[in-house]
Amino acid sequence: ETGVTQSPTHLIKTRGQQVTLRCSSQSGHNTVSWYQQALGQGPQFIFQYYREEENGRGNFPPRFSGLQFPNYSSELNVNALELDDSALYLCASSATRTGADEQYFGPGTRLTVT
């Protein structure tokens, strides 16, 4: 059974650019959540996808968008990057959309915006 994987590990982008981060959920999981962890902060919930549809969203602007594919893998897209978008982006998968207590996290993608 493979765990949650994320790619790339690190990424450097310039302000105004767009970025796509990828996540493969754990085998058997149909729900993916994305979190942003800024330096010195705890992870903040961005949104969750369940069976290819957005199931809930945190306090993030529309330039943060996502997709979930039929194999339950997911992408996080961020448009018009800002310096404050520099953070660790964590993906978590779970077996149910209500399973906040059963989320398994990937190692994250470190995004630096210059």
Next chain:
Amino acid sequence: DQQVKQNSPSLSVQEGRISILNCDYTNSMFDYFLWYKKYPAEGPTFLISISSIKDKNEDGRFTVFLNKSAKHLSLHIVPSQPGDSAVYFCAPSSRRGGSNYKLTFGKGTLLTVNP
């Protein structure tokens, strides 16, 4: 508005002693409380949880205590081991509030266990 507060950014203890990590919350809709541990370059991993219908949950060296009236919980690690050195996050969720799909994390406490 911080709904979850971990007021100690760091804690240092000697191996074999007790580590006590604290967490305060303001949202009365939180009814399920989780602790996650995070090592550098890894994602958070689930450690222990407690439901609001309990005031204590124990799992080996780890015990979590919940004081609902004070909106306070604590994680006790006894005895502490050097491998416990990590950042610990308190992360409640709200099952009855309809937002049980997401976790609300505190800022974390960096625990260092010295040999």
